[in-house]
Amino acid sequence: MTQIQFTFKKTPARLAISEFLSGVKAPVDVEQIIEYLRLQKLDTNKVTVYRILDFLFKNQIIDRVEFGEGKYRYEFKTNHHHHHLVCTSCGRVQDVEANVVEKLENEIQKNKNFKVQSHSMEFFGLCSACQK
Amino acid sequence: MTQIQFTFKKTPARLAISEFLSGVKAPVDVEQIIEYLRLQKLDTNKVTVYRILDFLFKNQIIDRVEFGEGKYRYEFKTNHHHHHLVCTSCGRVQDVEANVVEKLENEIQKNKNFKVQSHSMEFFGLCSACQK
């Protein structure tokens, strides 16, 4: 029984970023990550942060999403696939699951002969607090 | 009976960009728009193109989408809401409709008390030609 293994030197910056991402409840941008590192007294260069995120993303440890802001956001890969509800007023982000999408993928596969590998889905609107 | 009206000076660049976007079958980026304008012998400044797209987007004449490329793509607003199948191999883009999403929005509204205003959904994978 073999196991997929990749070289992963446990440097302070990598550990801290993994730690941070695993604890966060909504996708964060690079700025927030650097801010966290600063609080941890780790003055990591922005370039290094980008490279670590690239590394984690390519090794499928984290997900990368876009909220129409012209930048990427990152979050730890979860075992339950989910999507996001992004409040256009306060920016709050909630998770939401959608089993219908898997069904949809099967239909697309069949009707369009398109082999779906991944998808992205975000909802924008007003969270409960901002509707008042 | 009043009608919502916005000042829309019909300048050559605006007309050409509208013309181009209305004829295109997949969302295009700014570079493609400028290339089109060049072919039309309209050497429009890039800044002007951005401003026109901004204008059309804010007036809800066009849609702006992201395909995880770190840039925006634009397409004419259609009366039938649709999503995209983006081929990760050749880049081909097809449209797909998904009525399930409306149902999903209602559920979200009810279960999460989140007022959905808009959403984005893209599928990435292999088109029929690239599966061979």
Next chain:
DNA sequence: GTATTTGCAAACACTTTGCAAGCAT
């Protein structure tokens, strides 16, 4: 010891802004 990882500087890609000149109406 050695290959990987980091920091720095610089560049790159995409987008926005300020202001004066130009143009549609």
Next chain:
DNA sequence: ATGCTTGCAAAGTGTTTGCAAATAC
């Protein structure tokens, strides 16, 4: 004539690259 629109230069934001020094193993 007037206010909207454009071009130019510049700057802003997010991201990537080259290379030598530092570091995990």
